[in-house]
Amino acid sequence: MPKSLLEQLPEIIARGRQQAEKILESLEGRHRVGLQTREWVLPSKDTRDSDWISTMNRQAHLSEEGNFDWTNRLIYGDNMLAMAALLAGDELTPSLRGKVDLIYIDPPFDSKADYRTKVLLPGAELEQKPTVIEQFAYSDTWSDGTASYLAMITPRLILMRELLSDTGSIYVHLGIQVSHYVKILMDEVFGKGNFVQEVIWAYGSPSGGRAAGPKMVKIHEYIAHYSKCYDSRYTKKVYLPYEQKYIEDWFKYTDDDGRRYRIRLRGKDEEGENIVDRQYLDESKGLPASTVWTDIKQIYADPRAYKENQSKHSEITGYETQKPVRLLERIVEHSCPDNGLVVDFNGGSGTTAAVAEKLGRRWITSDLGKPACMIMRKRLIDQDARPFLYQAIGDYQVEAAKNELGRKFRVGDLSAIVLSLYGAQPLDPDDNPIRNLGKVVFAGKKTLVLVDSPNKLTGDATLRKAIAQRDNLMGGWDRVVVLGWNFEPAIGQSIAALSDDRLEVLVIPPDLLDRLRKKGGVEKLRGQVRFSSLQYLTIKPVRRLCSGDSEQLRVTLDNYVLLSPEAINLDEANRAKLHRVMNAEPLALIEYWAVDPDYDGRVFRSVWQDYRGNTANDDDTLRVATEARFDAPRRDGARRVCVRVVDVFGFEAEVVQVVAECTP
Template sequence: MSDSLVEELPKIIKQGKREAQRILEGLSKSNRITLQTNELVLPSKDSSGLFRGQIKDINSNEWFNRLIYGDNLLAMQALLAGDNNSASLRGKLDLIYIDPPYDSKADYRTKVELPDANIVQKPTVIEQFAYSDTWKHGTASYLRMMVPRLVLMRELLSEKGSIYVHIDWHVGHYLKIILDDIFGRDNFRNEIVWAYKGPSPVKSTFQKKHDVIFWYSKSNEYIFNYEDILIPYDEATLKRRGYSETTKGGIQFTGKDISEYEKGRIPNDWWDDIPSGGQISRTELVGYKTQKPQKLLNRIIKASSNEGSIIADFFAGSGTTGAVAGKLNRKWIMSDLGKPGCMITRKRMVDQDSQPFLFQSIGDYQKEQYEKSEFRTIRDLAHVIINLYGAMPFPANEGAPANAGYLKQSRTLIVVDSPSKMTGYNTLKRAQEFRNSYAGGWKKVVVLGWNFVSNIGEIITSLNDKNLEVLVIPADLLDILKTKAKYKKLIQSGKVRFSSLQYLTVKPILRAEYDKNKDKLIIEMENYVLLSPDALPLDDKNKAMLEKVITEDPLSLIEYWSIDPDYDGEVFRSKWQDYRQNIANDNDPFRVVRKAELIVPKENRKRNVCIKAVDVFGFESATVVEVE
């Protein structure tokens, strides 16, 4: 008989703490996790184009807000370790708010709205790990996920810092015990009940209409700005306390303690004055299912941080924490494992003319899926992928790499990259060298990758090698391959499709004199080639709709595009952006504009113009054009 969850809880806490300790001990290693900067976003929403503020260099002396795509456990490791461009943030955060997904068995499919079709995509493999697969073994799995993350959050908090954990009835009581253990029972400050209204079809129980928010501080010396969150007293209370109505309809105080009642009262630990998601103002909604109201974060951030404080949200969702923190002159860090959330957040911050921020990633790792599969080595997995491609792996005694195979009849080599790597320049160069040198040379090499650096299209073009082919391993393949035995059925079915990469093409960029100090650049997207719908988490009906869109108007798949008119080859500085739902440039919420006119400082040299595009599924493409 298995242990009950109450009996299992001490083991879960012990294992989670052990995992966190292992991570903390590895922070100084040379192969520690680092963050890759995909984009320095310099918000420029208006139709006239370029960001007009001062552009700072990315180095350890300058602060940049951060939006991080990827597993928050890896993101926190990177923040704790620091790197060449940024110091460690250990003990630097004054406030962490998290709204982690509940143990709710929810459906996290995403609806993609296109001009003539609505496509529903399932979560990617990595998102399924974060959400649906997390609950496969029930609440225990959820708690195992949370413990090491909460330990790392405590390490990031300053001595005057606080954490607010927003949760509902599914796991709140178990999580409270874990929070007591990690942060200390003496540092528990409040159990805040957020009560809300709204219709419900449930008639078998009292309607469940509240969440709880656990507030813990790191020490007894914590920030609490109660005067910034005071609520005005209602009229009846004021009258009881000595106020009286004047003939002009106002309130006049006649007692002695005037200051207390003029200022208002500190909120109770039950909040019923903040509307829930279904009642958020239309002007605030961003199209994200679990979006939280700004008023909720406004109260928390004002209470437990100061101007200039660093605020973090490691389950950022639609980005409400950063949106409010920016308006309140706080610094922010947000991370999320869902591409839809990160895409919405990036647009949201541009839309509100945010301060410049870094959009970073750890990569589209299938690492977690691999580690919980039955494949104990990368070699085992690579051999299965090679067989699914229709090739044969090399025997161990023939001197070939463990992840290589061949198609004998066509003299073609197959190389399978690791699910924990981003396929880029170094991988492709090694594949070329392998093709040219192994056993007297081969005709062609095919590289099969899981994840790719954002400028992979540019890299392939620069290599200009017709005998090098790069293909995408289906994103959900590891999810299908729960065991090694299942790949035989896949081979028989013939359903595995290895697709070509997506890429963006632009028309020749026109450069003209605007005045004696400025030039005009006219940049127009020409075409977008998306990887095959077979490689996307779509059912047959949605694949068919997508095929139609790809054929008729492929550029309508672009969700966001941005331009760096002076790309230095290292940091992409996004000085111009357009995105769906931005109607400053046109009136069509389902399409981006296809052409941009940028007024730039005149330079007596060639310019490297980099254009990046993100499609509705979150795939990024980049192209660099040299302009005379």
């Protein structure tokens, strides 16, 4: 007879502690998880802000106390790896262990969720499933029902506790299916004595579609609030405005100036007469908030009705599980001090980051879904947020491989797997010391296959090395194929510049290790792995027009080619719709683009952005503006202008153009 959940809980907690302890032990290691900065985002759209980046020497601000100039962060990737990176710290940012004031998470808790994501394009609506990485992550959460969910969340709660300061709090937003089990877990992780309260968010009313069916109507969710140290936690009392009926019932009197007040009995004097005073309405804080919140309604964000709903509710982003601003405002104001640090590891629509930004708190948010990260980035830009970093997990594949193949895993082991799945035989060790080279011989033609490391971005240097090996290694080869995990955004431009028809560059499926785990090994996956081509971007010649001490830059998009539509998880009908849009209007595939007018080749600093739905540049919600015009301080000599795009599926491409002296 299978064990009940209560019987499984001790094992789940023990395994979760072991997972968390392994991560904590690895923080001092040489190969700890890191974060790659993909973009510095300066949402003000004012190029003078670029001086803030170029003159800022963050290292100089570090001190023994750990104080440093802070930069908010949006992180794409598995939140457990994000936590490991934040706990480890790096050369620019110290470890955040014990530094976080408030954590809010809203982990998925509906095991019957529809994985399909709607992508709206001009004249077409596609139904796409999220990346296989996202699907596996979510299906793993529910593979064995609630037990899998609890196994997923336990090590993460332990790591979150490590991040919290002694005055910090954590709020975990829960559905009715799992709330009681998670409460037991949190008692174990945080201690029963650190339980603060359970908030019931009653978000709706039993009417309309809610009332259908024989069951009572569900109109609430739970939010569990725990502290790191109950007695030292930061807390600020929250007051709600009086309702009109309360005002009319209690503040019945009006003075000569028209101010409403009520009479309060303070006691009796020596003669037994009542002593009263006046409590004025305009001096009253309101009613203290209780643990049942009925005044904040749920947001219904059906993407199909996005434009219509947004006109009624300006905060709607089109993200299905979006939480209202007022909900997070109450949590942040109650449990995070001014300038405190708020973290959300299930960022979703970005409400937590948006509220923290609005209320003057520092923030970090992360999500595994590319659509969520795109929505958050656009939302924060639209809000004119302070400059923030868009980052990704540095060694996702390496960490996934270690989890799959064991901690003794080496990069060469992974390269051997990739070569096998591509159909290549490894070269002899004497010619292949790092085990990343293989060969394919067919119809008398010899092809050299190079598997690049998941530790770095495949770029121009790797391609030139591959060409040199093709021409010289073991007497030369007819062709060379480079298989890469992660690519420099300008890889398309590098391939075009080399113009070598005996070079091919292909993408290793990012979900390869998850598929290996699901299928049970290399042999069962052989013949099912597709290595896709890359996408690329072209722009028209950039113009620089000078006037006095400033210059105007004009950057115009030319073409965007999506070379790997087969890598997108679409059925045949939706794939046909995509091809029609690709052929008729390729720039309509662009979701977001940005310009760095002084690209240093390392960090992309976006000082101008546009995205679908940005009404500041145009009124077209399904297309980006195709031209950027913005002013910058005049610069002598050439400028190295970089343009980066993200398409509706989350793929990135980049092009760099060196522009000579500006013209009057």
